[in-house]
Amino acid sequence: EPGTGSDSGAIRTTAVKDGDEYVLNGEKIFVTAGERSTHVVVWATVDKSLGRAAIKSFVVPRDAPGLTVARLEHKLGIKASDTAVLLLENCRIPKDNILGSAEVDVKKGFGGVMQTFDNTRPLVAAMAVGCSRAALEELRQILSDAGVEIDYDVPANSQHAAAAEFIRLEADWEAAYLLSLRAAWMADNKKPNSLEASMSKAKAGRTGTDVTLKAVELAGTIGYSQHTLLEKWSRDSKILDIFEGTQQIQQLIVARRLLGKSSAELK
């Protein structure tokens, strides 16, 4: 929402029950695939006076009366994916479109809606892992064509500087890959994984941008030009370090969980 990003507890969109329907009012910005999707998931408060516990998720059909696309953003990367501003003006949806319980439990806070991230963060981490793997493979070929071979049996610092850098990038990538697999495996097996999901997202988001940008650098003019996809991947990867919670927010969550601090104690 305008004025609210990382602090998802501060959203202002409202959902008011009216008979068999909820009536939604508010504005949502930077909605991925907001134009071409058939449905969007909207977070809204059912009672502002009850704080975060009153924030619920709703499934809203894109053709619901009162839901309009105000504009599309022009942006750095992921240009094949539209990014929309959505307006909800007395938008009516069936009351059953609420996700989870309609009950507001102030003791539980908004842990329920936040659990969505336990599934989506490993997914975004996996996108960063895939994007950076592609960049590494492309770079390996470019280096090989230039006569630079990577030898895993020789210490990195005894090799060509580009080969040593490649090995360092690959080690970072491996860590991101393993963290993502662990977080996804835990989600699949219904194990609590909030900590691991944030770890995977923080590491893979950072690794994705590091690896893809370094690949542009090491490939020289080939990397910067549009002859290969390296320049595109370096632009596309940045968003994976931002949406579903930025790298800094993931680090904050990891720190809170490891130190046993609440969100009020560690901001």
Ligand SMILES: Cc1cc2nc3c(=O)[nH]c(=O)nc-3n(C[C@H](O)[C@H](O)[C@H](O)COP(=O)(O)OP(=O)(O)OC[C@H]3O[C@@H](n4cnc5c(N)ncnc54)[C@H](O)[C@@H]3O)c2cc1C
């Ligand atoms: C292309 C694109 C698509 C998106 N798609 C969606 C979508 O489909 N659905 C959706 O809900 N959102 C979407 N988003 C929004 C995205 O999740 C937010 O942009 C992101 O969470 C950051 O919020 P913000 O932009 O308001 O930045 P802010 O919260 O203002 O943060 C700005 C900077 O401050 C840092 N920061 C903030 N708080 C702290 C803190 N406590 N400690 C340390 N650093 C901090 C952040 O890490 C960031 O670097 C999208 C964004 C983009 C750019």
